[in-house]
Amino acid sequence: MESTRVLLEAHEIPTHWYNIAADLPSPPAPPLLPDGAPAGPGQLGAIFPPAIIEQEMSLERWIEIPREVREIFRLWRPSPLVRAVRLEAALDTPAKIFFKYEGVSPAGSHKPNSAVPQAYYNRAAGIRRLTTETGAGQWGSSLALAGQMFGLEVRVYMVKVSYGQKPYRRLMMQTWGAEVFASPSAHTGSGRKTLAEHPGTPGSLGIAISEAVEEAAGRADTNYALGSVLNHVVMHQSIIGLEAKKQFDKIGLYPDIVIAPCGGGSSFGGLAFPFLGDKAAGDRRAANLRAVAVEPCSCPSLTKGSYTYDYGDASGFTPLIKMYTLGHDFVPAGIHAGGLRYHGVSQYVSQLYHAGLIEAVAAPQLATFDAGVRFARAEGIIPAPEACHAIRAAMDEALKCRETGEEKVILFNLTGHGHFDMSSFEGYFSGRLEDHEHPEEEVARALARLPKFA
Numbered sequence: 001m002e003s004t005r006v007l008l009e010a011h012e013i014p015t016h017w018y019n020i021a022a023d024l025p026s027p028p029a030p031p032l033l034p035d036g037a038p039a040g041p042g043q044l045g046a047i048f049p050p051a052i053i054e055q056e057m058s059l060e061r062w063i064e065i066p067r068e069v070r071e072i073f074r075l076w077r078p079s080p081l082v083r084a085v086r087l088e089a090a091l092d093t094p095a096k097i098f099f100k101y102e103g104v105s106p107a108g109s110h111k112p113n114s115a116v117p118q119a120y121y122n123r124a125a126g127i128r129r130l131t132t133e134t135g136a137g138q139w140g141s142s143l144a145l146a147g148q149m150f151g152l153e154v155r156v157y158m159v160k161v162s163y164g165q166k167p168y169r170r171l172m173m174q175t176w177g178a179e180v181f182a183s184p185s186a187h188t189g190s191g192r193k194t195l196a197e198h199p200g201t202p203g204s205l206g207i208a209i210s211e212a213v214e215e216a217a218g219r220a221d222t223n224y225a226l227g228s229v230l231n232h233v234v235m236h237q238s239i240i241g242l243e244a245k246k247q248f249d250k251i252g253l254y255p256d257i258v259i260a261p262c263g264g265g266s267s268f269g270g271l272a273f274p275f276l277g278d279k280a281a282g283d284r285r286a287a288n289l290r291a292v293a294v295e296p297c298s299c300p301s302l303t304k305g306s307y308t309y310d311y312g313d314a315s316g317f318t319p320l321i322k323m324y325t326l327g328h329d330f331v332p333a334g335i336h337a338g339g340l341r342y343h344g345v346s347q348y349v350s351q352l353y354h355a356g357l358i359e360a361v362a363a364p365q366l367a368t369f370d371a372g373v374r375f376a377r378a379e380g381i382i383p384a385p386e387a388c389h390a391i392r393a394a395m396d397e398a399l400k401c402r403e404t405g406e407e408k409v410i411l412f413n414l415t416g417h418g419h420f421d422m423s424s425f426e427g428y429f430s431g432r433l434e435d436h437e438h439p440e441e442e443v444a445r446a447l448a449r450l451p452k453f454a
């Protein structure tokens with residue numbers, strides 16, 4: 001009997017992250033201050049430690065992963081690469097479907113891949129407390145875990161709609177010692193302002209980021225940690241694609257298509273960028289590689305957004321980043337894939353999309369749950385709603401192969417399990433879940449409010 005899992009040993013954990021900034025088709029656009037001047041390390045120093053700022057701006061292709069970080073990673077890494085043979089059979093497809101399973105981390109997703117190094121660098125810089133935001137609760141629980149490992153206090157602003165939907169995520173964060181508030185909250189000026197203007201708001205990642213950044217900027221012992229979007233976060237996630245490449249080498253295959261869900265873009269960049277690095281280096285195996293980012297129809301930053309400078313948060317506290325965005329104060333519908341409800345996308349993901357080097361598709365909510373349930377029934381693993389977006393696109397590609405007879409190798413990022421998302425599945429089974437279309441007029445209004453730069 002052939003194994004369906006490709007495993008690596010602890011000593012095969014990559015020693016360096018891959019930074020795609022070295023291989024972009026043109027130099028990355030600098031982050032800007034509200035007056036249009038480039039944001040430098042000085043401004044970022046109020047909320048980030050020096051090592052993170054250096055990584056954020058770095059054009060080095062390879063950056064070493066500290067030994068202390070790899071020692072924590074070996075608790076669950078390397079993560080398995082799995083061939084979904086039972087899904088292939090259920091779809092009756094000649095395609096070979098693989099997934100990289102990031103749900104094996106203690107927090108249940110890929111997010112600790114960046115939480116651990118961020119906690120490490122903050123601790124090394126003498127910081128005692130971290131603030132952050134969380135949507136679905138995946139990032140907040142990952143930072144709670146990482147903070148605990150390095151002796152840091154963690155305070156999490158959790159998007160209100162998820163706070164209500166996911167009480168066990170909150171308890172998980174508390175178990176790892178973090179404090180959790182529903183956002184918008186009365187603890188910050190930006191939270192109080194939002195509550196006064198929009199009392200019934202479900203919250204958004206942009207609002208929660210404003211609260212966490214405001215608190216960190218106001219306290220010398222406190223820094224801020226972001227779970228996606230920024231360059232250093234996407235780079236930390238490259239460990240996913242780097243491991244996957246080693247695993248494919250072991251079985252003598254190479255993917256034709258790599259697919260990941262796309263919220264802020266860290267799991268997409270994390271999986272796809274090391275393969276795109278091969279392509280940039282002229283590796284013939286990667287010549288026709290397709291990389292597909294999958295976003296929800298209700299928050300279609302890449303497929304319906306504008307490529308322009310925008311803030312990373314709702315209140316305009318962060319520097320402006322050149323990215324695909326729906327407008328920083330756009331509040332998406334309260335869909336169940338909370339981690340995908342973000343108005344913008346990583347700068348490098350945006351740049352590559354703009355250059356036509358990667359693809360994006362938007363998937364309706366019900367179709368993603370349908371795919372997730374089919375996957376769970378074939379492969380056993382119950383996926384996180386965010387991951388269901390990648391499964392949907394992988395299944396659609398596999399079904400195309402059934403029509404054409406092509407034996408394509410499809411790799412997708414199974415970014416997390418859905419054990420804390422069962423209320424979403426309940427909504428799906430009971431027929432309460434709906435498809436939300438992209439509210440064109442609302443997005444147009446949010447885009448009209450954007451600051452105007454080059």
Ligand SMILES: Cc1ncc(COP(=O)(O)O)c(C=O)c1O
Nearest residue numbers: 138228263264265266267339416
């Ligand atoms: C399981 C899971 N997958 C994907 C995402 C999307 O984030 P990103 O685009 O940064 O990978 C999230 C975000 O919370 C998540 O929890």
